[in-house]
Amino acid sequence: MNRLISGIAAALLLTAPAIAADPEPRHGLSVFGDLKYAAGFMHFDYVNPDAPKGGAIKIPGLDTFETLHPFILKGRKELLAEPLLFDTLMARSTDEPDSYYGLVAKTVEVPDDKSWVAFNINPQAKFHDGMRITAADVVFTFNTLKKDGHPRYRVNFRDVDRAEATSPSRVKFYFKPGTHRDLPTRLAALPVLSKTYYDKVDFKKTSFEPALASGPYKVGKFEPGRSITYQRAENYWAKDLPVNRGRFNFDRVTVEYYRDREVAFQAFFSNQYDYREEFTSRQWATQYDKPPVNNGLIVRETLPDETPSGVQAFILNLRREKFRDIRLRAAMDLAFDYEWTNRTLFYGLYERTNSMFENSNLAAKEPPSKEELALLEPFRGKIPDEVFKAPFAAPVTDGSGRIRGNLRKANRLLKQAGYAVKNGALTGKSGKPLTIEFLLFESSFKRILNPYIQNLKRLGIQATIRIVDVANFKRRQDSFDFDIVIRRIAQPLTPGLEQRNYFSSELAGVPGSFNIGGVKDPAVDALIEKVVTAKSRDDLIVATRALDRVLMWNRYVVTQWYKGVHNVAYWNKFNRPSKSPKFDPGVIDTWWYDEKKAEMIENGIAPPPPPGALPPPGQN
Secondary structure (H helix, E strand, O other): OHHHHHHHHHHHHHHOOOOOOOOOOEOEEOOOOOOOOOOOOOOOOOOOOOOOOOOEEEEEEEOOOOEOOOOOOOOOEOOOHHHHHOOEOEEEOOOOOOOEEEOOEEEEEOOOOOOEEEEEEOOOOEOOOOOEOOHHHHHHHHHHHHHHOOHHHHHHOOOEEEEEEEEOOEEEEEEOOOOOOOHHHHHHOOEOOOHHHHOOOOOOOOOOOOOOOOOOEEEEEEEOOOEEEEEEOOOOOOOOOOOOOOOOOOOEEEEEEEOOHHHHHHHHHOOOOOEEEOOOHHHHHHOOOOHHHHOOOEEEEEEEOOOOOEEEEEEEOOOOHHHHOHHHHHHHHHOOOHHHHHHHOOOOOOEEOOOOOEOOOOOOOOOOOHHHHHHHHHHEOOEOHHHHOOOOOOOOOOOOOOOHHHHHHHHHHHHHOOOEEEOOEEEOOOOOEOEEEEEEOOOOOHHHHHHHHHHHHHOOOEEEEEEOOHHHHHHHHHOOOOOEEEEEEOOOOOOOOHHHHHHOHHHOOOOOOOOOOOOOOHHHHHHHHHHHHOOOHHHHHHHHHHHHHHHHHOOOEEEOEEOOEEEEEEEOOEEOOOOOOOOOOOHHHHOEEOHHHHHHHHOOOOOOOOOOOOOOHHHO
16 A cells, blocks of 8 residues: 555656746846856955045036936936935946846845846845835836836836735746846846835926935935035945945045036146046147146046947937938948048047947957858848948048048949039939038037038038037937937947847837937847847857947948047045956945045145056156
């Protein structure tokens, strides 16, 4: 009898459906599973865990801000509001491409098939009013951002079926069928909002009223649109977690807004703010020969930048009929004399951008590999033939300013496209002159645009510049009311879901989307999905390079320039860790205030310069 019972039991075990055990909670998460820091780590390698707290840092902002609400489309955001005020489920390590470690969520669970992800809330996690953060807050955040937040949230989380609080301290996100490589890490970066607070406040409205949050800083004194000071939260619940030791060392972080770049530049030398990254090559090359720099009170450094530069470009509005012809787009590229611009205006400090993923191994710099060709072959005849032959390269000139050869090529392309010059104006098949307007929100770019416009006029194109204030610029860009704008498309170290935001057909017509140019191409859509679903970093590189080739050879933009470094200057009253984060300058994050240095500067005495400081211009 016992043998019979045992046999029946064994048979039942063999025929019963397998029930997968929940995965073990883990301390960290990355796209491909590799983590630098083991469970129980004490702090990130790029911080000083004993850094003193105190002091302040002031940085400049450009133009203005219209809201402290960073999560909706409406209004120009104060850019530090989100990272300084709001904790996320997990904290990113900036010396790894895409790793996250416990913050609001102490641990995370992900099954092998990545069909869901669950976050276990740290029992110590609290909002600034002392209320505990619960799974209900996370569910509320997710649902609200997806429904009423910026359109990017709907795109990033479109494959999340639902969020569920399985207990007061555990939230589980269920995914729709398919491959969802990036969703766990995207959800790990989810900011956490207070459900109780927004039960009484309209989430959809812009506001200067600081929302209840849980991050390392609170809003202190501010003048709407002009300046804001973030005050370190003394009761910050997470200040001693491994992900935060040695970080957020300043008592106060202030952003002073300037409506004019030149005014902001001069204000720096009169000690009205402390730190600036220099993006203007002329200023970096020629305008730091000033007493505070030559006397050693201000130091300059060139810091490495190991992140993809992405692409800064003239972005053409492909929703407008005239820009849908690739021959016009190619002609416009031929009319831009980058070499003269770099030599004459930029002092040779830049390189020409030839990739959407410049300054990284994701950029397509060689002829396509066999693996890339396998992805591209289904689109032969639907994408430019050059995609299959060579990496994209923008037109080149000799830098003399004489570009007759390139303009002759441009003229031939325009003639093939049906354009002809009549009474000095390039006229299309409709009989109307071809007009192009460059939309700007500041005048400093005119010196770069004017030579380009002169070349376009030599082709018969009636090109003009329109300068509007920032609010109108944002409104017109968000509603796609422009011909050409100048923007930078920043790229991550692990491309994925954001490529849908940048280039997918789905977003081409969504107001406020990051697909600013209106790219709408089935081949691009298909290759984006190859990027999103790549199962290894090698596969990701192959798919990204294939996507890069199609985007670049379609000439959706006229690329500009990049540099693989950060040119920075600051009043020498700060210290920083001996090792910097690999993928971020880490200034507000990891530097700290040095009282002795600040006192020396107050008395006009130069503190010792840091290793790597550039010599003052007066000593050259």
